[in-house]
Amino acid sequence: MSPEKIKKSEETRARILEAALRTFQQHGFERATMREIATEAGVAVGAAYYYFDSKEAIVMAFYERAQREMAPKIEEILDNARTPESRLRGVIAYKFEYFAPNRRLMSALSAHADPEHPLSPFSKDTAAIRDEDIGFFARAVAESKVKLPPRISPYLPRLLWLYQMGLILFWVYDHSHEQRRTKLLFDQTLKMLLLTLKLAGLPFLRPMHKLAADLLDAVYEEKV
Amino acid sequence: MSPEKIKKSEETRARILEAALRTFQQHGFERATMREIATEAGVAVGAAYYYFDSKEAIVMAFYERAQREMAPKIEEILDNARTPESRLRGVIAYKFEYFAPNRRLMSALSAHADPEHPLSPFSKDTAAIRDEDIGFFARAVAESKVKLPPRISPYLPRLLWLYQMGLILFWVYDHSHEQRRTKLLFDQTLKMLLLTLKLAGLPFLRPMHKLAADLLDAVYEEKV
């Protein structure tokens, strides 16, 4: 295939994706219809399904593109910020900023707790994105003074990722003015989180360590 | 209306509900069709919609019935158990036991994070059940030695309810043998929870208090 022809196809796909995002923004994911999206993109419904497996796959495509587009900026933030606090704050704040125009659409992504569901943040289909994302959090706390018990330490990036997903979930359904409540939640929980990490090594919290480690082993174990 | 006639109508409703639950168990919520449920109940589709506003309303009816049926036993558990630990363990364990036969169906209930969605545990439609449930947790920690900072204390029942919902959510998607992982999660987190409550008053955790209180105010505030 010549480069022009790759483009032709890629362009149609892009046009459908843009039309879909516009429509999602306008009416929300549920109320947007594939027929409307197709019409908006100037194609037949079938064409939309030629490029995307399903309505939800369009959201997935958006999510993948988002991850791709955010990655360089996130790397930069991690490079420039020094402390875990500023890194975490920077990365997560940037994500809020990036996703803001499509905040409503994010509900289609974060509303699925079922790990079997393709759009679930815990599904196999989102594993690649998830793993990359967890990698960012690993970098955020790497080479820092944060010292956790050795059995718990490996779970920290995954827990931070989970924390971030919780924040985003709250944010999606936060109807307060300019999502003020989420900002407050973010500020306070981040402080608490870092304080907890600092205090975690203290002797009187030792009884927690084994409990927490066993717990994490059970939650994250691969075997069924 | 004569009592017999009330019964006649109530009986049809019950027959549809039973047929629906059977079908949900057999194929899961998604794959069960209203037409199949209606046929199974020996009525036309329209009849199902005469008694229930929607497919999801059937799940809601199941949820309401469950709450009604569980209440006496929960009261009994709260009466007989003395410590917060045994009360919490008893109440939550009983719920797992009660819901076990319909575990798969629970996904239809716990999968909706959107507070606007009728079936969401956070919605207005489930408020009555939720409030009663939170009341149980209030009783579970009442008259106990558990002493939290006064600004945080009022939130404890709601937080415990949230903890329970998290457990149930994990349980629904726990494919390990006999949900062993959930049992482990339950055991370990309950211990950690009670230990945390004990340690919460300790002086070096004081810095947490204001952070936590502000946070809870923001999360649970009514105003938009």
Added chain:
DNA sequence: AGACTATTTTGAACGCGTTCAAATAAAACA
């Protein structure tokens, strides 16, 4: 009893996401 009203039941029809055989356009090949 019959006439009238309220309750219950029916199934065709609607809009949705999705599928798919067929039509069309583009590319590769001779």
Added chain:
DNA sequence: TGTTTTATTTGAACGCGTTCAAAATAGTCT
């Protein structure tokens, strides 16, 4: 160039949840 193969596009059709006008049934009143 014409022919064959591949990629793209179409829109009717399917099964789903849901709606609703009409029919059937039950209850009430004179």
